[in-house]
Amino acid sequence: MNFRPRIALITALIVLISSLAVGTASAVSLTADEQYMLNLVNKERRANGLNALEVDPKLTFMARRYGQEMITHDFFSHDSPVSGSLLDRVLKSGVSDGWLLAGENLAGAPSVEAAFKGLMESPTHKANMLEAKYTHVGIGAVVGGPYGKMFAQEFIAYPKNMFFVSRDPNYDLLVYINDKLLCADPPSFIRQGRTLVPIRKFFEELGAAVVWDSASNLITIDHNGVNIQLAVGDNVAFVNGEPVILDIMPSMKASATFVPLRFVAECLGAQVSWNTNLRTVTVQLPISSDNP
Numbered sequence: 001m002n003f004r005p006r007i008a009l010i011t012a013l014i015v016l017i018s019s020l021a022v023g024t025a026s027a028v029s030l031t032a033d034e035q036y037m038l039n040l041v042n043k044e045r046r047a048n049g050l051n052a053l054e055v056d057p058k059l060t061f062m063a064r065r066y067g068q069e070m071i072t073h074d075f076f077s078h079d080s081p082v083s084g085s086l087l088d089r090v091l092k093s094g095v096s097d098g099w100l101l102a103g104e105n106l107a108g109a110p111s112v113e114a115a116f117k118g119l120m121e122s123p124t125h126k127a128n129m130l131e132a133k134y135t136h137v138g139i140g141a142v143v144g145g146p147y148g149k150m151f152a153q154e155f156i157a158y159p160k161n162m163f164f165v166s167r168d169p170n171y172d173l174l175v176y177i178n179d180k181l182l183c184a185d186p187p188s189f190i191r192q193g194r195t196l197v198p199i200r201k202f203f204e205e206l207g208a209a210v211v212w213d214s215a216s217n218l219i220t221i222d223h224n225g226v227n228i229q230l231a232v233g234d235n236v237a238f239v240n241g242e243p244v245i246l247d248i249m250p251s252m253k254a255s256a257t258f259v260p261l262r263f264v265a266e267c268l269g270a271q272v273s274w275n276t277n278l279r280t281v282t283v284q285l286p287i288s289s290d291n292p
Helices: 032-047 056-075 086-093 114-120 123-129 199-206 261-267
Strands: 006-009 099-109 138-145 149-157 174-177 189-190 196-200 208-212 216-225 226-231 234-241 242-245 250-255 256-260 271-275 280-284
Touching: 032 123, 032 138, 032 149, 056 086, 056 138, 056 149, 086 099, 099 114, 099 123, 114 123, 114 149, 114 199, 123 149, 196 199, 196 261, 199 208, 199 216, 199 256, 199 261, 226 261, 250 261, 256 261, 261 271, 261 280
Parallel strands: 174 280
Antiparallel strands: 006 099, 099 149, 138 149, 189 196, 196 256, 208 216, 216 226, 226 234, 234 242, 250 256, 271 280
């Protein structure tokens, strides 16, 4: 049968913080395939006397990203050469601390019906979908790959006495540099429609030299013959000595300095692209002798 499912399950016991900020999950629009898969899963859970799963936006983005990642890099596994293990992906997704259990189903199939049928016929996959502890789910359905479509189901269990907490949706994005995930804390974020990245972590990935002058708040970046100077709170930057007006200024957040991604990347000759559906930003750097 032209179908191929996989499953992984990990557990983590975490001591809950006694005081948690209560928030509302940011909305996410599901595709027709994602909504159909969610309906099938919840129908089966209700038929077995279980709670219906709520949609977690962060898990939804995580599922979409991973489906696309497997298609792009031509592999089918819970362990990725790009994003690591399921636990790695959950921790990077930004889901609320305090979760108790996480699991993942993967399927390659031409349709939702074929994927769901195959998962239900596999005892381990079926058990994952019918795990009573799970409270939230993210479903990704991505067109492509050898089976026509790639499906990812990402499950998570929050304690019943824990309100679902979601951070600002402006933080629900990942930045990739030449297909390598930029891991930074605090993470990249969006302000006034522009993506800002933590300067030191970003340019460490590029192999660039970064100098910070605390007295003047001046940031100097040198990479492959390009010199960039920016100052926190100033909308004028200098590229090889020439002034450039910025539409958003560098800023400080949680003791880290953030700069506008598109400006600094394009100064270095990189291409920047944004995927709204996956909430990912991709930076492709030109190949040179200094940047293999």
